[in-house]
Amino acid sequence: MSERVIQKEKQSLVTVTIDGRQVIARAGQTVLEVAREAGIRVPTLCCLERLEPIGACRLCVVEVDGLPAPVTACTTPVQEGMVVRTRSPFLEEMRRETLKLLFLRHPMNCGPCEASGRCPLEDLAYEYDISSQEVQDYGVGPVELPEQPWATPLIRYHPRRCILCGRCVKACEEVSGIGAIAFKGRGAGTRVGPVEPTAEFSSQCVSCGECLSVCPTNALVESMGQPKGKPWELKEVRTVCPYCGVGCEMVLQVRGDRVVGVASVADGRPEADTSVNRGALCVKGRFGYEFISHPDRLRRPLVRREGGFEEVSWEEALDLVARRLKEVIARHGADAVAGLASAKATNEENYLFQKLMRGVVGTNNVDHCARLCHSVTVAGLAAAFGSGAMTNSISEIEDTNLILITGTNTAENHPVIGSLIRRAVRRRRAKLIVVDPMRTDLVECAHLWLRPRPGTDVAWINGLLHVIIAEGLWNWKYVEERTEGFEELRAAVAPFTPEYVSR
Template sequence: MSEKLINAKIDGKDYQFPVGMTILDACKSAGYDIPTLCYLKGIAEEGACGMCVVEVKKARTLQRACITKVTDGMEITTDSSAIHEARKTNLELALAHHPLDCMTCDADGDCELQELAYQFGIKKSQFLIDREAFESPKKTAWDTNPFIQFDPQKCILCRRCVDACENQALVEAIGMAMRGSESVVSTPFNVPLEETDCQFCGACVQACPVGALVEKPRIGKGKIFNLEKTDTICAYCGTGCDISLYKDKKNNLVMARGIVDAMPNKGRLCVKGRYGFEYVNSNERLTKPLIKENGKFREATWEEAIAYTATRLQEIKDKYGPDAIGVLGSSRCTNEDNFAVQKFARAVIGTNNVDNCARLCHASTIAGLGKALGTGAATNPVDDIKNADVMFVIGSNMTESHPVIAQFVKENKKKRGAKLIVCDPRKTDLAKVADIYIQHFPGIDVALLNGMMKVMVDKGLVNKEFIEAHTEGYEEFVKVVSKYDLDMVSRLTRVDKAL
């Protein structure tokens, strides 16, 4: 079914747009540049800054493009003297309490407020209180945490950080306190950030359009135009988040950011991905190969080390056979690297003794997934979570092991009303927001699952057409689960059978 379109004019030109599109999105799709300061698509859409105002024919006032929907026959003007003056005044209001310290600010060159002030030719806000221009930073409840610096004097109250915490990180550790000119971004009752539910994912920092929120590890290490950026994949967990790493002039990593709109994380990162890079800068890292002689290591060249390794492997193979050698891959390597490792083991050494660190923690899932789905790995993308009406989580504390995926689970529950069922002996972060939480006895997962499946079979809650078309061994499966009556499962799992 084709999407319904409506007619509208922008600066006198005719266009067609889908029903429900905002003026801002319509203008951007037609190639018009509308300035914004508080807007982040899908995250912060409140129209707080007033920078995106446009004229709409027959409207009594200027309309905020980011929150106003295009209607059929609407006539929009994106540039006029009234629009320019309104945007400039709103920008000067945002600058009213902002210190004039761009020369020493870590966000210099990476500040949306600075860029807009340049575009509008504002050197100093007409509303600026002079004593605040160079006032020393104030102490805040954020000072004691090791990751995020907050300077309330630079804050323009755009709410992007608050909305990122609420709508992207799904935590709500910060909010707006006080009113009017006394408004400030704050933790509940101004307690230290580390005493809140904050997970230090840094979504608030990445959302901040100014220098009010800055990553502490990068302070004083260089401005954005002094840093070298490299786009890569986070190596911590299996989510595989797209990430940008920033290196200073001393060749040290100083900052990490999620790549906006890139799959699978869509700009999100967890505390490990955003701040867990400093081990790369450690003086204890090996930078040259070491060979042990007489019980002590000595530095060697790569050529010498490779030749030595090849010689020893050949000696061991000749004396004891190829199966005396084992090769270990790593989940921190790329798929291509691990393919080369196993190829080296099988084709060069002649052994099938290939192992990987994932075998220890994923042995059971690999066996189960392999039998059930044909491969011991995920068979669908993370983005499929958003299409689920019911999400069932067992055997995983996502918030700790795969924090970004946990955010997608929470987002689907919040935005689409999907149901969340969590089975875990511990009351995890996801269990706190679950529609149904089952706290079973540790180590009884299989009995719990078999009992649940028996109930589904007994009550006819199965898709027989799907089973016949896409599965095998269903009758044997029914025989196995038939042994797990509710009384026995309740006794083993210590879960009320009413659940």
């Protein structure tokens, strides 16, 4: 490591004192982040690691020497020599009063609530010994707020449970990249709802449920299905979403032998940062689980007999399949049999399937449903980059400054990647170009939307290459060191001038 790098790293470190302990912190960190890394607990309700802090709950207040009043730890950056106190009689009394004000809005009968046992507000009420009598002594009756429509019909909103922490609003804006909900009303009547002033549901909402996943007080609940039960009644099973190829990790909530809900692999779980989706899910992954126990699902093999289907045992069904295959092979040979594998099966299952066809049946007639869609792209990628897969990770989408989308309706087919793209555009000001004859959802946040005629992809791509080469916009050193066939490419795209392509 060079001396310059060492000096730069030293300059980016500061020394602060928290509750009498000297702590080395990185410049730009907040007091709350440094305290957590040092193992010092500061109570909070609104702060989550994947959301920008806003200091809404006022519970993380700390005292800093030299400042006239307490400040919120989640929004205050550390400075060299800062002396911080997270606990004092004055701070504890401030937190008790803040909690009592929250319970003017939120009911204290936690028993019937499904969140009881995993509710941070309930935990703080016990920690600070908040009683219902103390809340009543304020002389203000509970705020009566009827159930309100939410941005999506898949979620119900109970304003009486809402503590206005702002997590849901921030998650919709920062995680989903949508911004479909906002604070509405004033004073005691403040609530959260669709951004449209009169709409019952939001036209912008994609029903991803990020708001639901971050709500700390069960103010947001699923409107579908039966009650889930208490946390201790549920078994959690970590798995991968079966719907698309993103591979989002999620947690199934199982009661008995029935899946009753889906949770994110998100805040509070150590594996959150290693999952490809970083805790985000789409409407299919979060709410599309009821098919698992649907009465119309096939539970046993069916065999056609006398014009209809009849349930049989697995042994009988497998014997029938084996017998019929043997008959076909004996009469017409092994190549009269073909096998079609499934993209919904695992790699291991598909491997065993092709092994069965080749090693047992004796034929190489094995195909896969994804070949129709992906064989051309895989071959092209393998020829160009040496691998028939992406050359970048999904998470790198958030770090780029230019995104070009063509040939895919990303927000529909891979919604979590669509959210990453929206976040890159909204938060990092990345430029988005969509090239598609059809208007897709991501067109709404695109800086440029090109609508070529269907079937003209080769023309506009060659035209793009022509301009890049003609105007010297290419990295000549990279091309010289790492590619081949460049002059042939230059000659091939020479006729594709902007005038020619635009015809």
